[in-house]
Amino acid sequence: MSAKTIQNKVNSVWKSICLQYKFPQFILKSFISTNTDLCKFYRRIKMHKTGPNIKISPIVSNINGPTQCISWLLSRTLGPTLRNIPAHLKNSLKLIRRIQDGDLNKNNNKTWPYSRSLDAVSFYTPISIQEAISNTINRIQYTTHHLSRQDITDLLDVTLQNMYFAFEDCIFCQTKGLPMGCSTSDILAILVVDKLESIVLSSHLVISPYKSYVDIYFQTTNEEKTDKFHHTVNNLHPRLKFQIKKPTPSPKGLSLSLTDFKDILSESSESSLEFYKKPAKKPLFFHHQTALPGNSKINFICNEWRCIQQRGSTQTTSCKHNRAFDNILRLNEYPKNIIEKTKRHHQSDLELQNAEWLYLKIPFISDRLDCKITRIFHKEGLPVRVAHKSYMLRQALSPHPKHMHKNKLPYCNLQPVPMKKYHVPKSPAGDVTSSTSEAPHNQYMITLKNT
DSSP states (O other): OOHHHHHHHHHHHHHHHHHHHTOOHHHHHHTOOOSOOOEEEEEEEOTTOOSSSOOEEEEEEOTTOTTHHHHHHHHHHHGGGGGGOTTBOSSHHHHHHHHHHTSSSGGGGTSOOEEEEEEESOSSTTSOHHHHHHHHHHHOOSOBTTBOHHHHHHHHHHHHTTOEEEETTEEEEOOSSSOTTOHHHHHHHHHHHHHHHHHHHHHOTTOOOEEEESEEEEEESOHHHHHHHHHHHHTTSSSOOEEEEOOEEETTEEEEEOSSEEEEEOTTSOEEEEEOOOOOSSOOOOOTTSSSOHHHHHHHHHHHHHHHHHTOSSHHHHHHHHHHHHHHHHHTTOOHHHHHHHHHHHHHHHHHHHSOOEEEEOOOOOHHHHHHHHHHHHHHTOOEEEEOOOOOHHHHTSSSOOOOOOOOOSOEEEEEEEOSSOBOOBOTTSOBOOBOOOOSSEEEEEEEOOO
């Protein structure tokens, strides 16, 4: 199976849909795949796993793959269905905010003192393609992006059934379950798990706080009900199984390690949060001499500072993890001035995050101009962002798109005018001119002439 063969299959289905609804030609070409390559298989060693055997995380890269364009379209089409899942969270920070605000820990954890988490043994492979597609289509209550249920079914089928990948000069195909590397597999798997969750939660009312991001976080009243809930979850699906993770004793109390933070319950039933990172055999981070752009390294470091700050409920724990990360950067030969620069940059980002943002709405000219304008506001410490009126995907996929209103004026000239303040009188010839005073910078005005 070659990339050209898969590419022709996917393009054929997409072209038939476009011809049926008479989509604009530029939309047809936007999602046509050309000069693609087969997906690539990579492996990442799990540094936190101990034992004589090396354990890996399989990674399938679909960059420039035959199904990448259509998979992106399907992800944007099916993404809104996740809003109807009460337990679904986009990131771990939302779960932290729920815990800190008291939504998951009412009555100071006296009612729900037993925190637990469930981790899927395998998330994609136990769920068959047809099961995932039928469950997803049944959830679509109305057409999205002007695509019918049958159109979405055809696109999902052709993308999920043709996810071949290359590894060491050999071509493989995943024969069971949802394919890895497809951006829609995650959405389909979440929808299937939500269906199972709704069944089990209706029979276990003692499981009240229940949220899901990578791991499933919940609280119950005692150990017996926890084990019963775990047993029920594992019996709902013939292949999809979950492992339960229980808190471990620590000097501060019972500690439950989640994705990137710990939920610690003290003996007095008081909950606190702390930054967490899985222990590795070596303190690895991007080395200073790594062949990455300098700005990328700075952004990675600032993001780590931000995670430590946001996931700690006390200043003491945040300072402890800040010192540990500072030592890791020094072991990776980062100069002191770069470390201090990232700290200052991180502090300025925190100040802007707490501010109320203002939006400057201007016509889109280029990304380069937007970056320059944003950099000026950021340099002055002003919470201003650049915004544009976008041409949305829903409008583009409409059979009768509403094109932008064209200016019917016969002549429109854009010219730089040095000015500081001006008023606009009308000249006898009908031109729009300006009366200006001296100004240090050039501003732009539009001169309209009747010709």
